[in-house]
Amino acid sequence: MSRMLEPQQRAATPQAVDALDTPVLIVDLDRLDANIARWAAFARQAGVKLRPHGKTHKCVEIARRQIEAGAVGLTLAKIGEAEVMARAGVGDIFLAYEVIGSPKLPRLIALARQVRVRVGVDSAEGAEPLARAAQAAGMTLDVLIEVDSGLGRCGVRPGQELAALAQSLARMKGLRIAGIFTYRGYRPDLEAAGREEGEIMVAEADRLRRAGIEVEEISVGSTPTGRSAGRVSGVTEIRPGTYVFNDAMQVRWGSATPDDCALAVLARVISRPSRDVAVLDAGSKALTAERGPYSSRGDSHGVIRNYPDCQIDRLWEEHGRVQLTDEARRLRVGDLVEVIPAHVCPTVNLAERLVCTRQGRVVDTWAVAARAQVQ
Known part of the structure; x- marks a missing residue:
């Protein structure tokens, strides 16, 4: 095998994950x-x-x-x-x-x-x-x-x-x-x-x-x-x-645990229209449209880390609606959440880059070089 190319872009100065623009795919x-x-x-x-x-x-x-x-x-x-x-x-x-x-x-x-x-x-x-x-x-x-x-x-x-x-x-x-x-x-x-x-x-x-x-x-x-x-x-x-990466599907099937999930969609709360609903800036252009029984409340487009019982029940292109559980009602406009996607493969295909992190700090950025290769 010929020599693999080196990583294309490396973060010059590690920055905190919470300083990233959203939505974005982050890889632990x-x-x-x-x-x-x-x-x-x-x-x-x-x-x-x-x-x-x-x-x-x-x-x-x-x-x-x-x-x-x-x-x-x-x-x-x-x-x-x-x-x-x-x-x-x-x-x-x-x-x-x-x-x-x-x-x-x-x-x-x-x-x-x-x-x-x-x-x-x-x-x-x-x-x-x-x-x-x-x-x-x-x-x-x-x-x-x-x-x-x-x-x-x-x-x-x-x-x-x-x-x-x-x-x-x-x-x-x-x-x-x-x-x-x-x-x-x-x-x-x-x-x-x-x-x-x-x-x-x-x-x-x-x-x-x-x-x-x-x-x-x-x-x-x-x-x-x-x-x-x-x-x-x-x-x-x-x-x-x-x-x-693993995903909500693999966790549901028992072939991975939540701690094995290395990729998440980092998203922000952009609206709190009611006590029980939050809206994220991650819609169908950032999360796969696939869904499954990944929430105790019903089919969901993914699992929100730290709030696993919340249900992402509907996606529009730019919006993801979340039905909140009791402890998640503390979320406010501007708060960040990490969404483990229902199916990671098509989610990655939607992105141009992966932001790599260690212990909450950005350390690298990698291109999704083979995305959109349908032929």
């Missing part, structure tokens, strides 16, 4: 570093490769931290994200996404000339243009077959469908089957879900090997299921993403 570096170290240690202990999904942070400096801690490279979805990270020195990238559409192929080939790239496929129709582009460029592209292990999104079903696609890909010049991958997602019993995810994939790999298909990589796992899936014998790689 102590929590961030602890999250990165914890998952790196797990991967080493389990004997699996850690390939974090960069869609969560979209940030060169965080990718650098993950790789320095032991990650083998990054998982990404879009070619645009991969181009940003490749320019920054990430030399090993897995595009865990079907690359479909002729405008993407020259970019993929150019990327593959710069760094090691592997690509997800789940159909012969999607793979054939990749094979033709690779042959025309005089190269071989590594592909991983996506398996639907229960989410019902992309991927071929285990068994005969997977076997048939693998046999078809094995006949395509320009492609090499490097393995199989899946994304199971959340289920209430995370331990059982991850274990089942890993066991399904190991069994499918064994079936393909008996049919004469070489399977090097068995790539699984997310933040909720990565630990239990990674402990299954035969699994080679895990791909958690949200763990770097």
